[in-house]
Amino acid sequence: MRSRGQVQVAFHALAGAILLSLYAMPAFSQDSGDKPQQLQSIEVTGSRIKQTEIETQSPVLVIDRKQIERTGLLTVGDILQQLTAGGKALNAKFNSSGNFGFPSDGGGIGAGSAQVDLRNLGSKRVLVLVDGIRWVNESSASGVSGSADLNTIPVSIIERIEVLEDGASAIYGSDAIAGVINIITRKTFDGAEVSGYFGRYSGFGGDTKEGSLTIGGSSERFSAIVNASYFKQDGISAGKWWQSAMPQPYAGLAAGSSGIPQGRFTFCDPARPITSYGGCDAAQENWYDITLNGGTTAPVWDPTDPSAGTYHNFSGADRFNFAPFNLLLTPNERKAIFASATYSVSDTMRLHVRALYNNRTSANQAAPEPIFVGPYAGTGGIADTIYISAQNPYNPFGIDLDPASNLGWITKRPIEVGPRIFNQAVDTWYFNAGLDGTWDFGRGLNWDANIVHSENKADQTFYNGFNLSHLSLGLGDPAICAAVPNCVPIDLFGGQARPMTPEMINWIRSTQVDRSQQKLDLASFNVSGDLFNIIDSRAVAFAAGVEYRRYFGSFDPDPLRQSGESQDSQAKAVAASYHVNEVYGELNVPVFDSLDLSGAVRYSDYSTFGGETTGKVGFRWQPTADWLFRGSYSTGFRAPSIGELYGLTQFGATLTDPCGTTGSPGPAGPEYVAGCQAQGVPASFEQANTQITTITGGNPNLKPETSRSYQVGTVYSPSWAEGLAGTERLDFGVTYYHHKLSDAVGARDIQALLDDCVRSGGVDPVLCAPFTRQAGGNLNPPENKLTNLGTIKTDGVDVKINWSSDEFSFGRLRVALQGTWVHKYEEVDAWGSVSTRAVGVEVSDSSIPKWQINTQLGWAMNDWSVNWNVRYIHKVYEDCGAAAVTGPNIPGCANASMSHELGDTYYHDLQVGWTNAIGVANLSLTAGINNLFNKQAPVCYTCSLNGYDAGTYDLPGRFTYVQASYKF
Structure with a gap:
C-alpha cells in the first residue's frame, strides 16, 4: 500500500498534467502516446509496409473498443465528429431536407446520413476504409455523393478505428487529402455476447435504443464471427x-x-x-x-x-x-447483420470472407x-x-x-x-472475398488479394409537396x-x-x-516485406500493389422534379460510371540505427480525365529512447465524383442582398450605393426573400483537385518520469500540419461574390456575371456551377498528452488530452474573391473554432471505473447582417455592422462502469450522462432552422443512458 505522501504526490502530478494541458480530452489514445517497444509486424494505417514500430512517420490516432464504449455514443459519425481535428459534417442534428434544396456539389443533401470531416476540408476529402479497403459512397436519394455514410457501419462490429491525420494519396489513392479513417472490424470471437442500450434527452425525449448479438468460434484452421444489431433513435421536434x-x-x-x-x-x-x-x-x-x-x-x-x-x-x-x-434530432432506425470468416487453406495461405447488410430508415420534417x-x-x-x-x-x-x-x-x-415529410430508406450491401498469406524466398513476403462488391441504394419519399x-x-x-x-x-x-x-x-x-444508387467494384493485390539488410538486423522494407476500381452512380428524381413541376425544387437525372487502374510502390530505408527515410509513389489512370501521379516522402528519427521526431511531405489529388461531373440541380441559397436586406429597406451601405444604382435598384429596395434559388450543378470538364501537404512533429516519452509520483507513463506529442489545395472543386461563395460585385460598382463582367435583377430590384436566380475555383489553405498544431499512474490502493488514474489549434483557413477563388469562411467565424451553419480541446480523466479499481470527459470549443463570431433588424432577443446584434460572439463552450460527460456486476461474471453495466451540466448551444442569429450550429455544438439537454452486456 502506498503512503499518504505518495498519494498526495500522485495527485499533484495529476493536477500538474491537467494544468500543463490547459484542458482535457476523451480517452482517445494515439500512437504517439505509447512508448516505443518491440512488437510483431503489423500494418498501421498510413503505410502498406508491415512494421514493428508503433510510432510511424505520420500521426495516427487509434480508438479501440473500450474507448468507444467510454464515449456513450452509438454511431461512428458521432464518435469521429468529436475529434478536435474534425470539422462540420452531416449528422442526425441536421434536419437537412426541405429548403436546403440540392447543393452544388451534386452529392445531394445526405438526409439521415453521418459523415466525417478532417481539417475542415470537407467529408469528400476524407477517405473511409474498412479493413484497409475503400467503402462505398452514400446514396442520399438527392444526388450522387462523394462522401461515405458512417451510419452504414454498426459500432458493434468495430474492433478499433484508426485515424490518419495526414495526406495519403500516394498510399491509398484519391480522396485521402485531409486524412484517412480506417475502421477495423472484429475478426475473432469465441462464445456469445449480447448487449442492450437505452438513452434519452432530458425534457426532450429522443429515446435511443440499441441491441446486438455477437456469436463466434474458432478451431485450428477456421474462425468465424457473426453480429446482428438493431438501433433506433426517436426524433425530437424543434417545437x-x-x-x-x-x-x-x-x-x-x-x-x-x-x-x-x-x-x-x-x-x-x-x-x-x-x-x-x-x-x-x-x-x-x-x-x-x-x-x-x-x-x-x-x-x-x-x-x-x-x-x-x-x-x-x-x-x-x-x-x-x-x-x-422542424426537427432538432432526426429519427433513425437501422438493422444490420455482419459476418466474417477465415479458413487456413495451408500453412502459408488463408481464405477470408466478409459480408454486411445494413438497412436504414430515417426521416426529416x-x-x-x-x-x-x-x-x-x-x-x-x-x-x-x-x-x-x-x-x-x-x-x-x-x-x-x-x-x-x-x-x-x-x-x-x-x-x-x-408539414413536409421526407422519409428515407437506404440499403447497403458489402461483400469481400480474398486470399492472404506469405511467400518464403529467403525473406518472408506478405501478400493479399481481394475482390469487393459494395452497393448503397436509397429511396426518399416526399409528402405534402405541390404540383x-x-x-x-x-x-x-x-x-x-x-x-x-x-x-x-x-x-x-x-x-x-x-x-x-x-x-x-x-x-x-x-x-x-426520388432514388439514387452507388456501386463500387474493386480488385486489388498487395505484397510487402524486407529486401535486404544495410544496418545490422534492420532491413530495407517495401510494399507494392495494383488496384482496379469501377464506380457507378445514378440519381433518378421524381418526374415532377425533372419537369420543373415540383414546388420543392428542380433536378435532373444522372447515371454514369468510370473506372481507374492504379499501381503503387512504397519503400522504407534505415539510414542509421535511429533514422528511417521513406518514399511512396502511386500512378492512377482514370477513364474520365487520364493519369495522375502522387508521391510522399517521410522521415522517422529517434535519437534517444525518449525522443522521436517525424515528418512527411506528400502530394495528393481527388478525382471529381459523378455528381460533381454530371449533376444539375437547384439550391435555395440564403443570401443577404447588400442593396437592402429582408426586413431592412434601403438605402444600402455607403460602399454599395454606387453598385446598387448601377444595377437599377431603387433606393428604398427591400429584399423579398433571403432564400434565393441558385442554379447549380456539375461540370464534365472538371480537373482533379491537387494538394501539397506536410507535417512535422515530435513525441516525448520521458523515461525519467516512470515511477516518479506514481507515474507509469507520461507522453507528449506536438504536430504541425499544413495543407494547400489547388484547383479545388466547388461553387463560388455566392454571398462573397454578390458583395464583391456590388462593392466593385455592380457592372464588373467577371464578378457580376451570375447576377441579373428584375425590374423592382430583386435578384433573378444566379447560376453558380462547379468549377476548379481556386485554392484552400489551412494549417495548425495538434497537441496530445497522456498520463497514467501505477496501481494505487485506491485504483489507477489516467489523463489524456487532444487539442487542435487552427492557425489559418482561407479559400480564394481564381478571381481573387476570398470566402467568408475563416478561423473564428460562424458562417453558413458552420464554424472553425481556433481551439478545440478534449480531455478524459479516468479512475479504475477492480471492477469499477469512472470516466469524466471535458470538451472545449473556443468562441467564434458571426456578422449580424440582417439578424440585426429586430431587437429584444438579440442584444448582441444592435446593428448590422456588429459581430455577435458565440462564447466559449464546455461540455462535461460522466460515465460509471461496473464489470462482473452484481456478482455475475462477464456481466458489464454502464451508466452515464453526456452534457452533465445541461450546457445550451450558443445562439446563432445567422444560422438557418433552429438558431444554432448543429455541426459544432451539442443538442440542448442532458443525455442520460444505461448499457448492459453479457458474454457467455
Missing part, C-alpha cells in the same frame, strides 16, 4: 425547445419567412390613382406589398384606400417562424410547403410565370395578376396541409380548370380564417419519390 418555439423567430424577424399563412400580395393595379410614380412604374415603387390582417374572416379590398379594408402593409413583424415545425407564384419567387421555372385570373372566384382584387406586367408575387403557407402545373390551372381561368378532371379553383387569398378545402389540397398536393 420542444423554447428557442425554436417562440411566436417570432428568436434570431430576429429577418430569420422568418415571407411565405406566411395570411398570404403576402405584391402587385400593381393599373387603375390605381396616378401618383408621382405614375401607374405600374418599371421601378415598382407604386406597387402594393400587403398582407391580411390577423383574424380576418373574409378579405375586403378597397383599391382607393387599402387600410380601409382588411389589409396592411407587409413588414418584418409579419414573417413566419418555421422553426417549431419541415414546415408546411410555402407557395410562391410570380417573378419574385425567383425559381427560374414554372412558379415565376403563373398567371392568376380575375375570374378566379377567390381573387379579391378583381384584376388579372400577370407576371409579365403587374404581379410581383403571391405567397401563401397553407398550414392546413401539414405547380395543377396549381397554375387552379389559379387560372375557371372555365379551363372545369374542363380538367378533379381540377378546382385554388384559394390563396383567405388566410388562416379561410383555409383551403380538402378538394383544393388534393388537387395540388403530390407525393414525390
